[in-house]
Amino acid sequence: MAPPRAALTVRAVQWATDALSYDDTTVSALARHLGVAWHTAWTAIEAEAKARIAQPERLARVKMLGVDEHIWRPSRIGADRAVTIMVDLTRDQDGCLHARLLDAVVGRSGAAYKAWLQAQPDGFTAAVEQAALDPFRGYANAGHRGRKDDPLYQIRGILRHGVEHLTERQQSKSHGVWRPATRTAKSTWPGSATSGCALSITPARPEAARSPSR
8 A cells, every 4th residue: 555645556666675784786776667757756665765774673683794895976066975884794593694774974084983873772782792893094083993803804915816826824824714603514705606595586576556546
């Protein structure tokens, strides 16, 4: 069903919002699939997205936080061209990754990132075990980039080179780090042929996406 005077059904709006959260798509593409104008699609999606963002439980169980920048409009339009994007990169019990967009704030700076962290509910930052940061140095104020007792930090130099350039000793050291985390008959790399991880794909566009004409 669609709310009064709405061009899209509730199910269609939920589908489009899910697609923006999990898939590599745009409002323009979604509007085309739904058969409506860009502004019609965005008005409905924005309202649904704001309602979801207001729910504190969406931040529960975030253990790995991804942070990146995105240029969202041409340089000739205004001063704020970049946004900082926060993504949940927490893996499930099988080691599979289901990346989930958490938020986007205007600006590309450590201050913008820090302000977002401070605005989150109590206990959120304490629950985050790792932060995968954009190389931009300003984001580093949210957490450490590595500690000497972190296994992956110990082989950070090895990971920058192709396996064909590694000595036997370097390969052995790398395998020693990865082997404890490897599950029997499964790879922890999402989307690989042997990972056992199902790809996160938004369902097909719901039928009768548009509300009946009046």
